[in-house]
Amino acid sequence: MLEQDDPIRVFEHSSLWAHKGEPGKRLTDKQLQALQAFHGEEGMPYYTLIHKGVRFTEYVGVLQVGNLTIEVLPKADKNDSTAQWHKMLIGMLKAVGLFDIQAPTSSKLSLRANSILDLYFTLYLQEVEYLLHRGLVKxxxxxxxxxxxxxxxxxxxxxxxxxxxxxxxxxxxxxxxxVQHQLHQILYKTLLLLKQINTNPVLQSKIGSLLLNFPEQPDLKVTEATFEKITFNRKTESYSKALEIARMLLLNYHPDVSKGQNHVLALMFDMNMLWERFVYVSLRKGFRKANLSYTLHDQVHKYFWKPAKGSRSSIKPDIVINKDKAGCVVLDTKWKNLNGYNPSPDDLRQLYVYHEYYKASKVALVYPGVDLSSRSGRYLCQNTGSLTDKECSVISLPVIGNIDAWQKSIYTHIADWLNKPILN
Structure with missing residues (x-):
C-alpha cells in the first residue's frame, strides 16, 4: 500500500505547479514528471502542460499520481468552497448513474470518505463482498x-x-x-490493483480480507474489447456493477514502467457531458413526478450532409422534447457562466440549424449561473434583416447547494419556460 497524502482539491481550468503555490497545493518534481510522462503518451485531454506545472481543462474527477490524489472540481458560481463543490460533484455523479450509491450493497456507504477515489474503491469492495456472500457463479x-x-x-x-x-x-x-472464468479474473485483477494503489489504511484490511477469500485467478490481459464482449444472464446480472467499476479502474490505470513509483489512475469526466446528462435526468425525473405527457430524448442525431464518397455527417443536439411532434423543443447545454454576456455566435448558429432540421417551435441554450434568467430573441432574415419567427432562448440556471433541490429547480425553470408563449 502507498502511504496516504491528503488530496489536493482544485477547480477546473486552474493550475498546479512544482515549488509554487500555497502549502498543500504544490507538486513535487517526481509528481510533475509523472504527470508530464502521462500527458506525453497521447496528449491526454485532462490537463495541458505549462512551465513547471499543469493547467486543468474542462474535465473533472480524480487523478492519482503515486501517493498523491488530485481532485479536479467543477465551478459555475462565485462559491469558492472546494468542500462544497466536492460534495456537489459526488451528487452529480450519483444523479447521472456514474456513481451508483443506491445499489443494494452500498446503501450504507458513507460520503465522508477522504476522496472521490475512496468512494469508488469502497463501492467496488462492497460489491465484491456481496458477490462472495451470495456465492460466486460457476x-x-x-x-x-x-x-x-x-x-x-x-x-x-x-x-x-x-x-x-x-x-x-x-x-x-x-x-x-x-469459479475460474473471465468475470472472476477481472474482479481478482482489480483487487490486486487496489492493493497496489490504495492509500487509505481503512480500506487496506478490507482489500486483504477479500483477496484471502477470493479464489486465486490466472492473470488476464484486459482491454476495452474484453468488456465489450461480456454478456450477462440471469445468474451473472449481479456482477454488472462490480464489473462497471472494474472497467473504469483497469482501463484508466497507467503504470509507471520506468521507475515503478508514480503510477497514474485517472477517473475524469468531461464537465460539458456531465452537465448535459445532469440536466437531462433532472428533466426526466421532473416529468415523471408531474406525470406530464412530454417525451424526452437525448443525443438525437439527424444527417445533414452527404459527400459523393464516404460517410454522412450528422447533427446531434443534447436534448429534444416531443421529437417529431408539433411543438418540438431542442435544448443544448453548455457548462460555462455567461456572466450576462451573449452566447457565442457559433452556439447561436448551432441552435439555428437545430431549429431548421428538427422543425422546432423553440430552441434554447442552457447554462449554469449565479442567478436565474431567461431571455429570448429571434433570428434575423438573411435578405431583409427583419425578424423571423425562429426564436432562440438563453436560460441561465442558478446553482443550488443541495442536489435534489437543484434538480427540482432545473426542472421547474425549464418547465416554466416551455409554457411561455413564443415571442410575437
Whole structure:
C-alpha cells in the first residue's frame, strides 16, 4: 500500500505547479514528471502542460499520481468552497448513474470518505463482498492436463510426447465446472490493483480480507474489447456493477514502467457531458413526478450532409422534447457562466440549424449561473434583416447547494419556460 497524502482539491481550468503555490497545493518534481510522462503518451485531454506545472481543462474527477490524489472540481458560481463543490460533484455523479450509491450493497456507504477515489474503491469492495456472500457463479471451461485417471478425451499427440515412459498417465482434455472464468479474473485483477494503489489504511484490511477469500485467478490481459464482449444472464446480472467499476479502474490505470513509483489512475469526466446528462435526468425525473405527457430524448442525431464518397455527417443536439411532434423543443447545454454576456455566435448558429432540421417551435441554450434568467430573441432574415419567427432562448440556471433541490429547480425553470408563449 502507498502511504496516504491528503488530496489536493482544485477547480477546473486552474493550475498546479512544482515549488509554487500555497502549502498543500504544490507538486513535487517526481509528481510533475509523472504527470508530464502521462500527458506525453497521447496528449491526454485532462490537463495541458505549462512551465513547471499543469493547467486543468474542462474535465473533472480524480487523478492519482503515486501517493498523491488530485481532485479536479467543477465551478459555475462565485462559491469558492472546494468542500462544497466536492460534495456537489459526488451528487452529480450519483444523479447521472456514474456513481451508483443506491445499489443494494452500498446503501450504507458513507460520503465522508477522504476522496472521490475512496468512494469508488469502497463501492467496488462492497460489491465484491456481496458477490462472495451470495456465492460466486460457476461456469464450464475446457482444460487440458496430464492426469492419472482417464476422463474426457485423450490428446494423442501430447499423450505420446509426455507419457512415453509414464504409461500410468493420460494427457486429456476435459470439461471443468468451477469459479475460474473471465468475470472472476477481472474482479481478482482489480483487487490486486487496489492493493497496489490504495492509500487509505481503512480500506487496506478490507482489500486483504477479500483477496484471502477470493479464489486465486490466472492473470488476464484486459482491454476495452474484453468488456465489450461480456454478456450477462440471469445468474451473472449481479456482477454488472462490480464489473462497471472494474472497467473504469483497469482501463484508466497507467503504470509507471520506468521507475515503478508514480503510477497514474485517472477517473475524469468531461464537465460539458456531465452537465448535459445532469440536466437531462433532472428533466426526466421532473416529468415523471408531474406525470406530464412530454417525451424526452437525448443525443438525437439527424444527417445533414452527404459527400459523393464516404460517410454522412450528422447533427446531434443534447436534448429534444416531443421529437417529431408539433411543438418540438431542442435544448443544448453548455457548462460555462455567461456572466450576462451573449452566447457565442457559433452556439447561436448551432441552435439555428437545430431549429431548421428538427422543425422546432423553440430552441434554447442552457447554462449554469449565479442567478436565474431567461431571455429570448429571434433570428434575423438573411435578405431583409427583419425578424423571423425562429426564436432562440438563453436560460441561465442558478446553482443550488443541495442536489435534489437543484434538480427540482432545473426542472421547474425549464418547465416554466416551455409554457411561455413564443415571442410575437
Amino acid at each position: 461456469k464450464y471451461r475446457k482444460t487440458e492436463s496430464n492426469a492419472t485417471a482417464l476422463k474426457g478425451s485423450i490428446q494423442f499427440a501430447q499423450h505420446i510426447q509426455k507419457n512415453l515412459v509414464h504409461q500410468e498417465r493420460f494427457y486429456v482434455r476435459h470439461t471443468t465446472y468451477d
